Amino acid sequence: MFSIGEFARLGLVSVRMLRHYDAIGLLRPAHVDPVSGYRSYQAEQLARLHRIVAIKDLGFTLEQVRTILDEQVGTEELHGMVRLRRAELEARISADLARLRSVEARLRTIETEGHMRTAEVVLKKVPRVRVAQLAARAASYEPEDIGPVLVPLFDELCRRLEAACVRIAGPGIAHYLQEEDGSVMAHACLPVNVRPGAYDFDVVDLPAIETAATIIHRGSMDAAWSTFQVLAHWIEEHGYRSRALAREISLHVPCDIDAWVTELQIEVIPC
Numbered sequence: 619m620f621s622i623g624e625f626a627r628l629g630l631v632s633v634r635m636l637r638h639y640d641a642i643g644l645l646r647p648a649h650v651d652p653v654s655g656y657r658s659y660q661a662e663q664l665a666r667l668h669r670i671v672a673i674k675d676l677g678f679t680l681e682q683v684r685t686i687l688d689e690q691v692g693t694e695e696l697h698g699m700v701r702l703r704r705a706e707l708e709a710r711i712s713a714d715l716a717r718l719r720s721v722e723a724r725l726r727t728i729e730t731e732g733h734m735r736t737a738e739v740v741l742k743k744v745p746r747v748r749v750a751q752l753a754a755r756a757a758s759y760e761p762e763d764i765g766p767v768l769v770p771l772f773d774e775l776c777r778r779l780e781a782a783c784v785r786i787a788g789p790g791i792a793h794y795l796q797e798e799d800g801s802v803m804a805h806a807c808l809p810v811n812v813r814p815g816a817y818d819f820d821v822v823d824l825p826a827i828e829t830a831a832t833i834i835h836r837g838s839m840d841a842a843w844s845t846f847q848v849l850a851h852w853i854e855e856h857g858y859r860s861r862a863l864a865r866e867i868s869l870h871v872p873c874d875i876d877a878w879v880t881e882l883q884i885e886v887i888p889c
Contacts, residue, residue: 619648625659629667644670644684676703709766716762719840738834739852744827744865744883749791749807750779751820756802759794759863761840764804768792771806778819779808787811790868791824802863827865830883831858838875839866842882849884858886 626633639645640657645666647657666687673683676699752775756767772790779786788809795803807824814821831853835845846864853860862885870879 619658619660622647622657622659625663625667628661629664629671631667631671639667639670642680642684644680644687672700676700713762713766716765716838716840719761719838722841739849740832741856741886742830742832744830744832746826747788747791747809747824748811749822749824750775750784750810750812750817751805751807751822752778753803753805753820755797756804758800759796759802761842764794764802765840768804768806771804772808775806775808775819778817779810782817782819784810784812784817790871792866792868793824794863796863824865827883827885829858829886830865831860831886832881832883834869835880835882837878839878839880842880845882849882853884853886857889859889861885861887 620628622633622636626636629636636645636657636659640647645663648660648663649658650656651658669687670683673686674680678686752771754767754771757763776786786808791807791809793805793807795805797803810821812821831849833845833849833852835842849864865883867881867883868878869881870877872878
């Protein structure tokens with residue numbers, strides 16, 4: 619047997635934690651000396667200790683840990699719980715990173731106020747384009763709501779186009795329709811040279827934009843606030859009004875999102 623100190627070292631936990639687990643009946647010592655009160659543990663108890671720590675680190679309360687252990691959850695089920703928790707943590711980390719990029723972009727915008735790059739805005743006509751399209755609803759137009767919807771849409775659209783043997787004929791296009799409840803219908807589009815048919819995606823013609831104020835944004839779309847502000851200043855200064863949410867043309871989409879190149883197109887009309 620091992621003393622509580624030895625067992626704690628072998629289990630990579632603290633003596634205080636073992637005493638707490640004993641107090642709440644989660645992990646009792648194999649033996650307690652009736653005179654000294656010293657606790658002793660057996661090597662086989664490490665298996666239960668590891669399960670306790672693993673399940674607790676998944677975010678469960680100690681009471682929930684007790685219930686799970688009492689129900690004798692198997693190793694495969696524990697692996698499934700770990701995989702689920704990993705996916706949740708990765709999603710949370712991704713959302714936090716997106717939020718951080720957005721905050722940093724807003725701070726950069728504040729720092730550069732009064733030095734807007736309005737000379738980079740180009741006014742042009744955008745031609746009609748035929749696209750394959752999938753759409754889904756996002757809770758809002760905020761980047762943290764758009765990204766988790768739009769990225770899987772593009773992945774799924776690429777998969778369906780490949781399965782249908784339809785070639786992609788140009789850069790990806792995202793466009794949005796604002797709903798009355800504040801949500802947004804996000805559309806993932808890829809140019810194609812096919813007629814509408816019996817596909818598991820829509821084939822539609824995006825209408826031409828007679829007059830579009832356009833600008834190139836470099837980096838993640840989570841940090842596009844400063845570029846949109848440049849567009850807003852240009853539109854106001856030149857006597858235009860915007861008519862819709864921007865189209866986003868993905869000109870360059872490498873693995874490094876900080877190297878993305880996206881053209882923003884906003885339909886405008888004279889005031």
